[in-house]
Amino acid sequence: MADKEAVVYIVDVAQSMGDCHNGRTESDLDWSMRYVWDKISTTVAANRKTWTVGVVGLGTDKTSNPQDTEGHPGYESISILQDIAPMTMTSLRDLRSKIKPSHTEGGDAVSAVVVAMYMIQAYTKKLKYNRKIYLVTNGEFPIDDSDGSIDDVSAKLNELGIELIVIGVDFDDAEYGFKEEEKSSVKTNNELVLQQLVDKCKAGVFGTMAEAIEELSTPRIKSVRPFKAYDGLLTLGDPAKYESALSINVERYFKTKRAAAPSASTVTSQVDLGGPSQALDEDTEMGGMEFSGVRQMRSYRINDPDAPGGKRDVAFEDLDKGYQYGRTVVPFNESDFPVTKLETKKQFTILGFIPNSSYEPFFNMGEAGIVVAQRQNEGAELALSALIHALHELESYAVARYVQKDLAQPQLLLLKPNPSIEDSFECLYDVPLPFAEDVRTYQFPPLDKVITVTGHVLKEHRLLPSDDLQQAMDDYVDAMDISKLSADDEGNPVEYAPIDENYNPVIHRINQAIRARAVHPDEPLEPPAPILLRFSKPPEKLIVDAKSEIRSLIEAAEIKKVPAKAQGKRGKKDQVKPLSGLDVDALLGESRRRTTISKDNAIPEFKQALAAATDDATVESSTKQMGEIVRKLIQDSFADMQYAQAAENMRVMRQELVGLEMPALYNKFVTALKKSILSGELNGDRREMWFKYIVEGHLGLITCDECEPSGVTQEVAKEFLKGSSS
Template sequence: MPPRAKPGEGIALVLDVSPHVRAGVDETFFSLSKKCLINILQRKMFAEKCRDEVAIILLGSDETDNSLATPDQYQNIKVLQEPRLVSWDIINEVERITGGKKSGDWLDALVVAMDLLHDPDEVRFSGKKIVLFTDFSSEFSDDQTSAIVAGLCNQGISLNIIGPEILDDSADDSGDVDGPGPSNGLQPFKNGVRTVPKNWNGKPKTAVQLAGEAVATRVVAEADGGMYSFEDAIPQLIFFEKRSSGSANWNTLLEIGPSFQIAITGRIKIKHSTVPTWKTAYASDESAAIIKETSFHRNDDAQTPVDEDEVIPGYKYGTTLVPYIDEDSQMKYFSNTQRCLSILGFTRRSNVPHQFWAGEQVLVITGREGDEAAAVALSSFIHALEVLDYVGITRRIYNKNSDPVLGALFPDITKDYECLIWIPLPFQEDVRSYSFPSLRKTTEKLTESEKQAMDNLITAMDLTVVNEDDGDGSREELLEPSGVLNPQLQHYCNALTHRAIHEYDPIPAPVDHVINILKPPEEIIDGRDECAKELVTLFPTKKIVKKSKRDSGDLFASTEEESNKKLKSDDGDDTLTSSDLTRALVTKITTASPTEDFYALLKGEAPNFTLICSQMRDIILQLVDSWSQGSTSSEVLLSRVIDCLTAFRKESSLIDPSLYNDLMPPLKSAVISGSIQQLWDRVKEGNLGLVTTEESLKSSVSKAAASAFLELEAEPQQEVSEPKQEEDDVEDLLDDL
């Protein structure tokens, strides 16, 4: 027989519904109390593995319904629900509560709540709690106060009261904090004026309220409870919390080489947060069987059902559906390896930068509990990694037939503990390498005042601030992940609650307190705004007005004219032209429009710059070869080659100058062998030679070497061979011309 689940708390919620708490036009004490009560029920509903049983008692109801009622006692007190698990039905019922027309004794309501939580065998509840919502406006009898306090203490029930704002009456101007308070409920004299406490509706509190607050303060103090205002309670109750549960131990062996093993235990330290699943859930009957029913339907308006025999598994690859048949499942890879954590090798910590950390969880690796030899061996291993500044690259198999996961073991040593931190790493095919130009040339042009302004902005956006409460100048972190609630979970629970209560209403937008989770702290916003004023002055901007219309002459401009305009335009004008509407998707660079194809490929999604430059290199050499054989107009080819060199040199200077510099030697050989002096003169005039170190820090060519390279040396005459047949690309160039 499985062990009995640990019992939850027993909670009795007492809601005052008498006319006094509903007297108002706008937000009343009753509406705020009901809001808090519903928030408590919702938190219990969404708490994971919550077994708390909740009872609801109405104080001041028109009818009397409780087991202790007599003709002259415990009147106008109704038990709306006895202690049981929270359900949507009781939440809907609380939503429909409108209030009563009579008043009840709040001390009697406490006795009824104590009776509902009575557990003589101490096996039903792990703890007991009463939450009272009242403003003490109703008449009460305090002759049984001592007995009530004794009953709360004997049963171990804590009392919390939400609603009234009770001011501190214990001090007066003389500083005597030990003397007795006023018996008439009025505040002591302050600066010669007697002050009267205000009620929730702005009116002065009555003598009954002040007397009730005095009795409640005594009861709460002796019953280990607390009194909270709505301002304190509501912000704590409107958020849903995901219960943190301890990680299960992952016991395995750390294999270092073929013959050395250490018994270890892994525990999840950090894990990706997800919303709870509702695939398997029950309401109040834990013994009810959960039966899953699966049906298949076509994606049409009628949702036509399909028999299960006519359905096979499949996966989507982009927009293509790929079927997955039995033969494929038999070919699936299975590791067939028991759980393990084996060391593949070691490398310096600097070789595993932060951007390589992957996966959705982080493990803490410690020695197996109770194995002293394993603890000593693991400690030596941890200290060796720390001294050498190394990390271990590992292969992890979570369980038998699980896929292997690559990871790194980092040593973590503090004065309190020492352990290994395991972080998943990506495989080679999962890594995407992108090359970006250096910002050094841009920052070198900035003045000292501009650099200082940027430094001030970085400092203002720092999330670590000095803790003014501590005098030691320690710093605390704003938006610390462990202290920030998950806004996805908050909105998910709010949306699900709204749909359960208001079945046919549309899902509302995220509420304000969820939006506020995503807002940056006020200190950061204020610091940013102060720096922004200086940045606007130092870095003025102007609005670029793009052309929205074109005249009739431009609509019919030729391809050659459009390409010349685009080459001469450096302001990044993206105006749509008529040729843009009819141009086919560019997949490679052609001789017809090489420059346009080059830029189109660079603007594509995840461009491969090396491959694009390789295509551009081949096209340039092919155009020069066509020119040397005289198969095409020299003026057209000259302009096209110069345009290609200009675009190629400009882009490669920013990313990888070696790609352009590698083109120049074969281009020079082609110019010499074809006697194309005119092209080389244009290369000199346009400064299209090798990219030097003065132009790009990534280049290795000096200015003197670049100048010497531009000098042509005549090659010895060779026998003229028969011209080779031109490729289809030249024909396609002639067709476009």
């Protein structure tokens, strides 16, 4: 079960927080709320009912807290903006409207801590919770510490087990290297008081806001609790048949798990259509808009001459799965499917052993697990320890068949002992073995020799690197070495890109964008954090230092720039010229010009006709023939059997006419084809050809962005496809 959390954020919203300081263009409150919104939105994204949040406003125009009574002065201008409760998108939206600078000078920060402390005490009682208080303030309003309240507050915080985190706007921090000049005496004294309060707490953090905001760009790694995937016997042999079989009570946990980016849901603005709609939940309300989930409905139709339109709807329950066997469809009823499934029992058994040398690095690509002895079972610990030591001594790994539970798919796992048996912790690591089809073995010719057809071995050849080229490449590889490029705090060389600083930019960028959009639905997204793009390009220093090696490599390899491919001219495509300069068509006697295009070999013959065309009339004639073939395929197609072939012919026609800069021919053809399909001229209802193969296949009008002479804009092309739905 996830840990329970009760967190209260104290946000200083006094009038002074609306000012800008130290060269910033945004107010102290907006700057501070970057940190607070990030923390709160992370809690919302986690979607855990046990992670609760409360918010207290410090320096508010009104006072609203239980401690503000006649006998307890000092709690003025402190308001509870949100009671401790699970955080949702609705409460986040309501909170955004409440966080704004007030017209009050301020309130007592220590008193606000007391209010938050009693909020947590009343909510959590004596249950097990992680309790935290975040205080965000610029410290411009005096704090009253004359009565020794600091000691009482810190003692109560320690008694309740509450961690206090104080983050001040422009607070001095020697470790971070920040010091505000010309600071007021009030702010200086407040920093000392808050520092003393944090020091007296058993769990406390005191820092400056600049460091906190800088750390927001560093992705937070999600820590998860161990998940037990298996609890049972690890066997070697069959204990039911042989007394000598090995049987150990073990537990298996996930060691690594693939992290995936959050998935998206398709929603639409909720409208009243006169019927029931399925809303997602209140958490999908953003920016005053309500969204509804999109339901997908699928209908099945079969050919029926007696039904209206020649089609009849059938229920999903009346369908059977069918598998193609040659040109015949073989039906498979639900009652037949159990025969195809492997009836397995929960099992973890060792099938054999392999030497360490047979282990391949790509085995590590799967999700790894860890196998340990059953807890509080000394016999299992001793038996597993003996197996681990035996594997070490024999330099071997075990291959095991693993079935997590009954009727689950079996897996083959490779069991590897932990690297050092001197460690106090002994275990087996496992990775899934790939199937033979998962491993691609490619054979390449050797790089150091050329073997002729007769079997003669050549050590010198134009395809083999010379000694100068080999040396230049060696120097270049050495110059681009990044293993010792960076340096630590003491100046010692360290690895440039350690694995724990290599973050997945896709996952963390999407999370960053979701949090930003949740808090500020109308503002543009900020660019990705620099730390995510840190290793996307080679270091500039490395490129500068390796310039001489790059030049030497270019000279030794005789690298020359390839000229850009010339664009096709109107009425005639550029011919591909062989390096030898020979006229291949003339040598092969291909002087005959093709004038007709057949249906069986339409695409090659169409390309040949365009390649041999010398005037626009030939291109128009070939295009007309290709268009008639497409129409014939659609008209004679039984259901959709020839739709794919017709669409491929259209794609080639479109591509070739774009290259010839004659888009008008294709646009004229596809406009007429649309009219014929939608009007039913091509032997019945052929709208599936239009919607599925032409619209979804992007075979509509050629726009001026694709070919300048077209004159068709993107809007016209989109409207052309939209108009088909009427």
